[in-house]
Amino acid sequence: MCIRYPGIRLGAFRRTYGELKESLLAELANYSYAQALGGVWNGSEFELRFPNKSVVMFRYAETILDATRRQGGQYQLLLFDERTLTPPDVIAFLESRLRSGRADIPVLGIRSGSNPGGPGHLAVKTRYVDATNYGKRVVKDVRGRTVRFIPSGVTDNPHLNSEYVDDLKALPDKLRKAFLEGDWNSFAGQAFDFRxxxxxxxxxxxxxxxxxxxxxxxxxxxxxxxxxxxxxxxxxxxxxxxxxxxxxxxxxxxxxxxxxxxxxxxxxxxxxxxxxxxxxxxxxxxxxxxxxxxxxxxxxxxxxxxxxxxxxxxxxxxxxxxxxxxxxxxxxxxxxxxxxxxxxxxxxxxxxxxxxxxxxxxxxxxxxxxxxxxxxxxxxxxxxxxxxxxxxxxxxxxxxxxxxxxxxxxxxxxxxxxxxxxxxxxxxxxxxxxxxxxxx
Ligand SMILES: [Zn+2]
Structure with a gap:
């Protein structure tokens, strides 16, 4: 996206910098901080900049207070890793930062990766999983935006070894249903067995x-x-x-x-x-x-x-x-x-x-x-x-x-x-x- 749309601003979020370092930033380091695409990593600002003025800003937001620190910022694409771990009101606030001041830079929206569970579980299940019937259809939300859910089962990932799958199969019932079968009615950390x-x-x-x-x-x-x-x-x-x-x-x-x-x-x-x-x-x-x-x-x-x-x-x-x-x-x-x-x-x-x-x-x-x-x-x-x-x-x-x-x-x-x-x-x-x- 940074190469395709010069000048675009991306915000990539997790709850804490610690979580960012262990996930997105570790992956980014594996790809040499996108040097092949002209990327320049600024490790003190947590920003990946490109010669065409595009930028990916890696940020943390665990609370509304964290989110309001981004008040001045605007983004054309928001990325949430492990989205259900971030409270829904924090997501809603950051979503209000989605805008573009330039006709040549489109607002692309939100892309999230997630597992079942966490304080955002219900919001994500309602908006993405239930609304699309587990990804069987693509729907429009009240503001006319396309909502899509792409189930990603463990067998969809060709890079995972069979031992990993066996480990998941050996998990207790609730965890196995959530992580192996992608069942959003059952998740790790579910407090009540209400059926x-x-x-x-x-x-x-x-x-x-x-x-x-x-x-x-x-x-x-x-x-x-x-x-x-x-x-x-x-x-x-x-x-x-x-x-x-x-x-x-x-x-x-x-x-x-x-x-x-x-x-x-x-x-x-x-x-x-x-x-x-x-x-x-x-x-x-x-x-x-x-x-x-x-x-x-x-x-x-x-x-x-x-x-x-x-x-x-x-x-x-x-x-x-x-x-x-x-x-x-x-x-x-x-x-x-x-x-x-x-x-x-x-x-x-x-x-x-x-x-x-x-x-x-x-x-x-x-x-x-x-x-x-x-x-x-x-x-x-x-x-x-x-x-x-x-x-x-x-x-x-x-x-x-x-x-x-x-x-x-x-x-x-x-x-x-x-x-x-x-x-x-x-x-x-x-x-x-x-x-x-x-x-x-
Ligand atoms: Zn009864």
Whole structure:
């Protein structure tokens, strides 16, 4: 491209210079920095320049702050190596730098290489993999740009030796599916084994006797999420409704919540992000605005343990138990302890796409990923006891093992939610994963 379009500016990105050095720059060195094409490498500026004034700028961008440092720059072609490792908002900001001030230099767009996994997994899967049906067709996006996905399987690369393929075949199931078979529904670092064919059901009638709860994650620039769950006689949880989306004010959120419920629908408790009790300068806490609109919330409670404890609880509900009546009628021996109605499309879309954190505690979730529905689910489940007490069918070993967890209705004392009037407001604003900055 540099030779074909004199004066073109290319930006080649990874998260850090360290990653650039190990990948793109190492490859570039193997080709003597394109000397054969007249390339001149500037190792202090990380730029490859050509006599016709074209330039490739190698840059790092791990955060929005990194990306804004490129604010003055403009590019006609952006290259992302391991694209899913870069958060989607960073990609979006850099994309806004795609332009050309000269009629003779075209804007070529973006080319990315990637594997499944990472905070950008869902954005890439939606935009490229799902939109093109795994590359079977080429599509136009809303701005008329061509979107193409080229699956590159291990057998497509003639330079890889057979040992490498054997190594991939020997990987654990999830890694093998992602790396060998290019399966974007399964990836390394996937936090939850949530499967549409096991966990998602068409809506069924919910008996009035089942207790109902909310899990609520607040957001404005980023989406807010309200989930409604009902608990059956055995303690299985059915998520039967969701509200989800960005740009809805807290008063409006509360009104929509109240309007969605029927007169017969009694929600026992509405567990919400502790951050909703934080003071906001002159503005009333969000929980107070909800209350002013007739919706009274209960802090989900840091006393319930860490975020990681909450994710473990989510996993224990995703596990299998003896089949519910609905699934028994379908001939299933076991079914998950969590059922999600198919109308809850954002929970269904985002929960399986969440990756483990790559910084901090690896048992945590990467907060750069779209985790709002998962947070709402966590706030509910951490307050519902440890789930049903019956044997758990271990799908990995096909062994039936007795559950070591307390039953719903026989809740372990430490999980007994105390009433909201006994709970102190969180001193530090609760979950600190709400970055309210959004670009552009
Ligand atoms: Zn079931």
């Amino acid at each position: 549409v064919d096991r966990h998602v059901i068409a809506p069924i009638a919910i008996p009035e006797s089942w207790r109902r709860y909310n899990g609520i994650d607040w957001g404005f620039a980023k989406p807010y999420c309200v989930l409604w769950g009902a608990v059956d006689e055995d303690g299985r949880v059915y998520i039967y409704r969701e509200h989800y989306g960005p740009g809805v004010g807290e008063g409006e959120q509360a009104q929509r919540l109240a309007a969605a419920e029927t007169e017969m629908e009694v929600v026992v408790a509405r567990y919400a992000d502790d951050a909703m009790w934080a003071t906001r300068g002159d503005a009333k806490p969000i929980a107070d605005v909800y209350a002013a609109n007739g919706v009274h919330l209960t802090p989900a409670g840091k006393g319930k343990g860490s975020r990681v404890t909450g994710w473990q609880r989510v996993r224990s509900y995703l596990a299998e138990g003896p089949a519910c009546p609905h699934h028994r009628a379908l001939g299933w021996e076991t079914c998950p302890l969590l059922h999600v109605f198919d109308v809850c499309e954002n929970l269904v879309r985002t929960l399986p796409a969440l990756p483990h954190a790559t910084t901090g505690d690896p048992e945590d979730i990467d907060t750069d990923a779209e985790d709002h529905a998962a947070d709402a689910l966590r706030y509910m489940l951490i307050n519902l006891g440890a789930g049903p007490e019956f044997v758990i069918f271990d799908t990995a070993t096909s062994e039936v093992v007795p559950a070591v967890i307390g039953a719903f209705g026989y809740r372990l004392p430490e999980y007994e939610p105390s009433p909201w009037w006994e709970q102190p407001a969180p001193p530090d604003g609760g979950d600190q994963d709400h970055d309210q900055q959004w670009w552009p």
